[in-house]
Amino acid sequence: MTDLTRADVARMVDHTLLKPEATHADVDALIAEATDLGVLAICVSPSMLPVRAPDGLVVAVVAGFPSGKHHSLVKGSEARLAIQQGAQEVDMVIDVGAAIEGDYNSVLADILTVREAVGDTAVLKVIIESAALTDDAIVECCRAAERAGANFVKTSTGFHPSGGASVEAVRLMAETVGGRLGVKASGGIRTTEAARAMIEAGATRLGLSGSRAVLEGFSS
Template identity: 45%
Template sequence: MKLNKYIDHTLLSPDATEAQVEEVIKQAIDNHFHTVMINPYWVAKTHKALEGTDVVTATVIGFPLGATTTAAKVFETEQAIKDGVDEVDMVMNIGEMKGKNYDKVADDIKKVVKVAHNANKVAKVIIETALLTDDEITKASKIVADAGADFVKTSTGFSTRGAAVHDVELMSAVTKDTTTEVKASGGIHTTEEAEAMINAGATRLGVSHSMQVIGKE
């Protein structure tokens, strides 16, 4: 299985330096990954560096907790678009999801998705499966799909665990007849783990250890 184009080559460490961002960009270009996924501060630099390549720029919104206001998430999205982003991965309001305030969860998502789609950008929604029950994963995936997001995504990589095959199976069961796809992210370190996520229904992978996953490290 050729994994390169499944991969969002990810560097979201709070201590990531400019030199490390440049190295991730180079690796993505050389290996034809789908995106470079970096924090919002690095979007403009990354977008410029990727011009003329087959790799696009992605960033995170409301990251990593999802507990910023909707207005802040919308502003972050608008700023990222101005800086040249192609794809945004927002974190849903996990606390409101746990509290069963589903209308508030949906409204938060819809407003970010609308901004992204109005600019012809891809919108993904991180539901942080590590903090949800199976029923909540299913419900959250439906909310994301109903909101028209392009992807529902498992994890930030900053919680108690990353993606699990079971999570992806639950999410895929919800989205299989919709236009929403599944992104597995967090804790994917090997080719075998990556392929297991794809076999479970993921069409995109968020990976920090991309070189290892494609067998070049």
């Protein structure tokens, strides 16, 4: 993985803007920067849709963000509306409390509800908030995501007080899904070194808000 180029890494990046104070002008600037950087996708709040994204730039949105405490039907409705408004990918937040309680059937049902709401063609990423979970819970949540038909498991919202992505969590998640699902590392990745470590641990997608600074450290 040490020979990854800037362009290689850029095609793994979801260039992200999820601040509550974000404006439509901010999203326009995000899209312009994403295009300039050559990243794979942007990730925005669903209320910012629809957006004018150039061909080739994937539009992702969040659902049940950031707490995951929304009713599953609300998450599903939010995700379905986003797809109808042009999003291609949905990053949903599980009910972290259910995972902490060991109620993985509820976690599974939550993910299934969103999967069914968005259909088979949309990419579904499942945010498990790994910093708040034990290793056993991380494994079980990843297994639930796979059983429910998700495409990715994702470490973090970036808003939880327990923290964001860690190399250890990414490695455990990657080992659990075994290449059958992608692994998105997100939350607190601000340097080239951190991004490289996440990729080497098994991340196949990176959620970054400071994408330019991270990418500048990779060779062209």
